[in-house]
Amino acid sequence: MLNIQNLHAEVDGKEILKGLSLSLNAGEVHAIMGPNGAGKSTLGYVLGGRNGYAATSGSVTFDGQDLLELEPHERAAAGLFLGFQYPVEIPGVSNVQFLREAANAQRRNRGEAQLSGAEFLKLARAQAAALGMDAEMLKRPVNVGFSGGEKKRNEMVQMGILNPKLAILDETDSGLDIDALKAVGEGINRIMRAPDKAVLLITHYQRLLDYVQPDFVHVLAGGRIVRSGGPELALELEREGYGALAA
Amino acid sequence: MTVLDLPSARQEAWRWSDMEALRAAAASPQAPAGINPADLFLDIDGPRLCFVDGVFEPAHSRPGPVEVTRQIAATDHPLGSLAIGEGWALHLGAEHAATCIQIVHLGTGGENHVPARILLADDAVATLVETFAGTGWANRLTAIALGKGARLMRSVRLVQTGGFVSIRDEAEIGEAASLVSIFLGAGGMGSRIDGALTLTGKGAFAEMGGALLTSGTQRQEAAVAVRHEQIEGTSRQIWRAVAADQSVASLAARVEVARGAQQTDGEQSLRGLLLQRTATVNLKPELEIFADDVKCAHGATVGELDRNALFYLQSRGIGEAQAKALLTHAFVTDALARIGEEPVREAFAADAAAWLEAAL
Ligand SMILES: Nc1ncnc2c1ncn2[C@@H]1O[C@H](COP(=O)(O)OP(=O)(O)O)[C@@H](O)[C@H]1O
Numbered sequence: 198m199l200n201i202q203n204l205h206a207e208v209d210g211k212e213i214l215k216g217l218s219l220s221l222n223a224g225e226v227h228a229i230m231g232p233n234g235a236g237k238s239t240l241g242y243v244l245g246g247r248n249g250y251a252a253t254s255g256s257v258t259f260d261g262q263d264l265l266e267l268e269p270h271e272r273a274a275a276g277l278f279l280g281f282q283y284p285v286e287i288p289g290v291s292n293v294q295f296l297r298e299a300a301n302a303q304r305r306n307r308g309e310a311q312l313s314g315a316e317f318l319k320l321a322r323a324q325a326a327a328l329g330m331d332a333e334m335l336k337r338p339v340n341v342g343f344s345g346g347e348k349k350r351n352e353m354v355q356m357g358i359l360n361p362k363l364a365i366l367d368e369t370d371s372g373l374d375i376d377a378l379k380a381v382g383e384g385i386n387r388i389m390r391a392p393d394k395a396v397l398l399i400t401h402y403q404r405l406l407d408y409v410q411p412d413f414v415h416v417l418a419g420g421r422i423v424r425s426g427g428p429e430l431a432l433e434l435e436r437e438g439y440g441a442l443a444a
Numbered sequence: 445m446t447v448l449d450l451p452s453a454r455q456e457a458w459r460w461s462d463m464e465a466l467r468a469a470a471a472s473p474q475a476p477a478g479i480n481p482a483d484l485f486l487d488i489d490g491p492r493l494c495f496v497d498g499v500f501e502p503a504h505s506r507p508g509p510v511e512v513t514r515q516i517a518a519t520d521h522p523l524g525s526l527a528i529g530e531g532w533a534l535h536l537g538a539e540h541a542a543t544c545i546q547i548v549h550l551g552t553g554g555e556n557h558v559p560a561r562i563l564l565a566d567d568a569v570a571t572l573v574e575t576f577a578g579t580g581w582a583n584r585l586t587a588i589a590l591g592k593g594a595r596l597m598r599s600v601r602l603v604q605t606g607g608f609v610s611i612r613d614e615a616e617i618g619e620a621a622s623l624v625s626i627f628l629g630a631g632g633m634g635s636r637i638d639g640a641l642t643l644t645g646k647g648a649f650a651e652m653g654g655a656l657l658t659s660g661t662q663r664q665e666a667a668v669a670v671r672h673e674q675i676e677g678t679s680r681q682i683w684r685a686v687a688a689d690q691s692v693a694s695l696a697a698r699v700e701v702a703r704g705a706q707q708t709d710g711e712q713s714l715r716g717l718l719l720q721r722t723a724t725v726n727l728k729p730e731l732e733i734f735a736d737d738v739k740c741a742h743g744a745t746v747g748e749l750d751r752n753a754l755f756y757l758q759s760r761g762i763g764e765a766q767a768k769a770l771l772t773h774a775f776v777t778d779a780l781a782r783i784g785e786e787p788v789r790e791a792f793a794a795d796a797a798a799w800l801e802a803a804l
């Protein structure tokens with residue numbers, strides 16, 4: 198589904214990704230772990246197409262398409278979802294308006310019929326309920342005044358509504374208490390555990406992986422995948438730290 | 445009019461004004477506007493008045509309580525004093541209500557001047573929507589006097605395709621009376637929205653604000669002074685300016701609190717958004733306070749669209765232009781949210797959205 202080959206990328210003229218290769222098949226959950234500053238968020242932004250995060254060489258294909266050729270919104274329409282480490286507050290735009298425009302923009306891009314207001318609300322309410330988010334929060338401005346945990350739940354509500362093929366979730370577990378962590382973990386499993394979908398979980402800690410069992414674990418350090426393995430690798434990292442592995 | 449004696453940019457209060465655009469509009473030849481005035485009214489019940497090139501058009505009007513009369517301007521304001529001749533007057537007696545009076549001003553070129561007088565007796569209520577369309581120089585003087593407990597809600601949209609609109613409001617707001625005037629500049633014309641509001645009674649409320657949207661080489665401007673003369677008055681000046689291309693949007697807002705006008709609550713919020721770095725937003729907040737028990741919140745900032753927010757929207761599937769439009773619309777929303785009637789607020793929001801679609 199996603200095939201990253203020898204990817205190099207720069208931020209502000211500084212090379213952050215230095216030959217990263219990674220491949221995900223449909224039906225798989227991969228975890229990327231690594232120390233602070235390793236380039237995990239950078240990888241997410243490069244895949245999402247953020248301005249200023251330029252791939253300088255290498256290739257990324259998504260379902261056979263050249264991902265790097267696409268505009269950010271086209272990547273979303275193609276089925277890519279980026280869960281933000283720091284979800285953005287947008288005063289003056291309600292969650293409902295934002296997500297309805299997003300869902301319909303994706304549908305337009307794919308040549309699908311638009312959702313009516315009523316259809317959208319039904320979908321949004323169901324996803325909010327499944328994530329334990331008060332439906333009233335759908336009416337509030339996007340993430341404004343939300344706690345850290347509410348913001349991350351909101352990311353999962355968005356994922357549920359947009360129903361992507363590939364989710365790249367950047368530290369979706371950080372800043373969550375145990376209840377929120379459980380809700381988010383269950384959300385990921387419910388929405389994304391399917392034979393035609395895949396997940397790339399970027400995380401710092403083992404604890405989310407107790408809820409969302411990865412098929413593969415990779416260590417990102419110095420802009421490269423330095424080691425890959427099964428779920429046991431996460432436990433080993435938890436025990437021994439990154440120092441030894443990244444060396 | 446042959447020679448226009450206009451203010452010059454050397455005068456501080458007029459330094460951002462585009463008198464060249466005003467002159468050019470005044471000298472422009474009349475040409476059919478291709479606009480049916482009937483299409484400029486919102487689909488809301490109530491009295492209607494239509495002025496084409498400053499001349500009352502009975503065919504498109506049903507004035508109700510509004511009178512069409514000739515008036516002499518009682519002001520020394522340099523533009524307002526030019527607004528003499530046929531105009532309109534609304535005098536409402538105590539506890540009378542006149543809701544959703546719509547006034548359409550359509551210009552086809554050249555200059556036109558319309559004076560207006562609004563007098564609300566104690567506890568009278570009126571709502572008013574004005575629309576400026578077409579082209580040419582539309583010059584208006586509106587004198588407002590509100591008796592005890594009277595309330596006026598006024599919404600004014602400037603959607604001329606070109607030319608210039610100059611508006612001078614002079615208002616006296618009596619005890620516990622309330623005046624809210626919200627302006628939207630979302631056309632291709634230049635503008636000067638100029639107001640002097642005086643809170644003459646205890647516990648009065650005065651608000652003048654709105655949004656100016658400029659593009660190309662257009663210049664729009666609002667210059668408002670609010671004066672608190674009595675105790676327990678409240679005033680709000682909430683303005684948003686969005687400037688694209690090489691355009692200039694300017695906001696000057698002044699609050700004066702007279703000696704003895706204790707427990708005044710004033711709020712002034714001036715914010716500018718640059719859609720390109722070649723555009724300019726000028727802000728000039730001013731406070732002049734001679735009382736000691738006064739709360740005056742004020743803020744003035746100019747910025748660009750938030751890059752993080754833009755990428756967040758794009759990453760969810762919204763294209764760049766649409767994402768910018770959403771964020772820009774959100775930026776002006778607070779100013780337009782002050783409009784009381786929902787259909788009017790929606791119509792103004794739609795005008796702003798149409799402007800954004802064209803500008804982005
Ligand atoms: N916008 C930016 N401008 C400059 N440097 C950046 C920017 N974003 C990230 N970096 C740098 O890139 C490196 C990787 O950062 P990041 O991808 O956020 O790491 P991680 O998510 O693994 O903690 C760090 O050295 C960081 O300082």
Ligand SMILES: [Mg+2]
Binds near residue numbers: 237
């Ligand atoms: Mg990070």
